[in-house]
Amino acid sequence: MKNELSAFVDGEAEVHEIGGLLAAMRTDADLRQSVSLYRLIGDSMRNEGSLDRDLLPGVMQALAEGPVVLAPKIRQKAATRPLLALAASLAGVAVVGWLAIAPRLPEPSLIARTESAAPVGVEAVNLARVRSISPQVSGGNMQEYLVAHQASVSSIQLSSAAGHIRTVSAVGGQ
Amino acid sequence: MSRVIAVCLAGGVLAMPALAQENAGAALQWLQKISSAAQRLTYSGVFVYQNGNRGETSRIAHLVDNNNESERLEVLDGSPREIVRQNDEIRCFLPESKLLIIAHRNNRRSFPALLPKSMAGLTEFYQVRKGPPGRVAGIDCQSIVIEPKDDNRYGHTLWFDPQSGLLLKEGLLNDRGETLEMVAFTEVRIGGPIEQDALRSHLESKTSGWQVFNVQSSDSRGDDGQWQFHVLPGFRRLSWLKQQMRPDAPEVTQVVFSDGLAAVSVFIEPASGQEKVADNAFSMGAIGVYKRRIGDYQLVVMGDVPPPALKRFAEGIELRKK
Incomplete structure (x- = not known):
């Protein structure tokens, strides 16, 4: 049954097998669950969709219960297929593993935010009045607040350059 | 064969969390080193500060000598603003406004104790991991990527010198x-010597006629229960201060x-004037x-959060009825 199921998930089952499987799935919850699990495995190997954290217990259980055929054509087709399937599987594992550890660091682009552009996320909460401003024109004495703020949070700053420059860049300059 | 394939897959799945954990652990250790x-x-050295469409170049010198810290930062573009720090005293010279603001760092003494605790807590609200190596200011460096897990904070990328731990580049x-x-x-340039002239104020002798705001701050034990703060997840109180901004x-x-x-600061003061002023939001850089x-x-x-x-932070503050 597992071989048939695996072939079904991969779209490689024979017509006469599909009818029987669909009929069985209507009544068999375990079978439906197995189909979901096999689809998840297939997706992860092909790097489609996200790898569900709950997948692991299912995989381990399936392993404990018996062989899981991930490359259904192995059973009857040409002798080269198992090797290809193994290569694909290993590549799949490699991709999944790589995704987990790969840095997704974008090359930093110094994207200009113009005065007219709304700051981040402003639209989402309708903060229409948020604007970039110099403290001198804020109608208040923001300089001291900013200096006091930066002085108070210096203990968590990783670089004094970043903390200081915020103070003098925001309160003075061109 | 099929079992081999399945075991390979399961092995890969099992290895993922361990690798990710190891990666995060190394990144946290580096963060501590930084x-x-x-x-x-x-x-x-000289560094560039880029904020939106605005960029400025500044020079910085930082000297640690017998546990004494001296520092001077001078903006090289536009108005020659300057910050000079001697241990906890910060003097901020703003020639365009003819203003000198003197302030004091407050949390320095709690720094060593504070740090490891915050590092461990970081992973609850940020994903911290190693990034790719890079090169900044002629130095081969390593990067760390810090991504927020919710929309209450910004992400960071840090590039640092693995030898010394000095942060060479930081992006928000x-x-x-x-x-x-x-x-x-x-x-x-990492290490000395640093000439005394690089650390002394170049504007101090030109402050005649300037306004001087000496911000006097004192620790206050005083949560008198008057205010209630429903803070954003992960934020905890660092200090409670009384500030005398102007005489x-x-x-x-x-x-x-x-x-x-x-970090977010909440400044509370008696409102001047009787008129009701609408809530007002703006930004000064980040x-x-x-x-x-x-x-x-x-x-x-005020703070470096989106x-x-x-706004949610501000709206979570309540004045309790007496």
Whole structure:
């Protein structure tokens, strides 16, 4: 049954097998669950969709219960297929593993935010009045607040350059 | 054969969390190294600060000598603003406004104790991992990527010198991965000697006629229960201070919160004037400001968190009825 199921998930089952499987799935919850699990495995190997954290217990259980055929054509087709399937599987594992550890660091682009552009996320909460401003024109004495703020949070700053420059860049300059 | 394939797959799945954990652990250790390097290293150099469409070049010199810290930062473009620090005293010279602001760092003594705790707590609200190696100011460096797990904080990318731990480049990223703010050395020299002239104020002799605001701050034990703060997840209170911003102004209460990386200050003072002023939000670079009036008090909420989060922070403050 597992071989048939695996072939079904991969779209490689024979017509006469599909009818029987669909009929069985209507009544068999375990079978439906197995189909979901096999689809998840297939997706992860092909790097489609996200790898569900709950997948692991299912995989381990399936392993404990018996062989899981991930490359259904192995059973009857040409002798080269198992090797290809193994290569694909290993590549799949490699991709999944790589995704987990790969840095997704974008090359930093110094994207200009113009005065007219709304700051981040402003639209989402309708903060229409948020604007970039110099403290001198804020109608208040923001300089001291900013200096006091930066002085108070210096203990968590990783670089004094970043903390200081915020103070003098925001309160003075061109 | 099929079992081999399945085992390979399962092995890969099993290896993922372990690798990710190891990666995060190494990144956290580096983060700790960066933090301590900022305090103990002598260095000098030139760095660029980019904020939105604005960029400025500055020179910095930082000397640690017998546990004494001296530092001077001078902006090289536009108005020659300058910050000079001797241990906890910060003097901020703003020639365009003819203003000298003197302030004092407050949390320095709690720094060593604070740090490891915040580092461990970081992973609850940020994903911290190693990034790719890079090169900044002629130095081969390593990067760390810090991504927020919710929309209450910004992301960071840090590039540092693995030998010394000195932070060479820092980027602040919004939820779309766009760089809001960037500080990057273009040249740096790690270690001394540093000439005394590089550390003394060049503007001090020119401050005749300037306004001087000496911000006097004192620790306040005083949570008198009057205010209730429903802070954003992960933020905890760092300090509760009384600030005398100007001699003629009323005392201001400043309550500082942090999640270990981002920080929000809440300034509370008696409201001047009777008129009801609408809540008001604006930003000064990456620092957002949200002004709010509650009862007879004016609140200024300020910090490096996204504007919607800052608004939520401000709206989570309540004046308890006496």
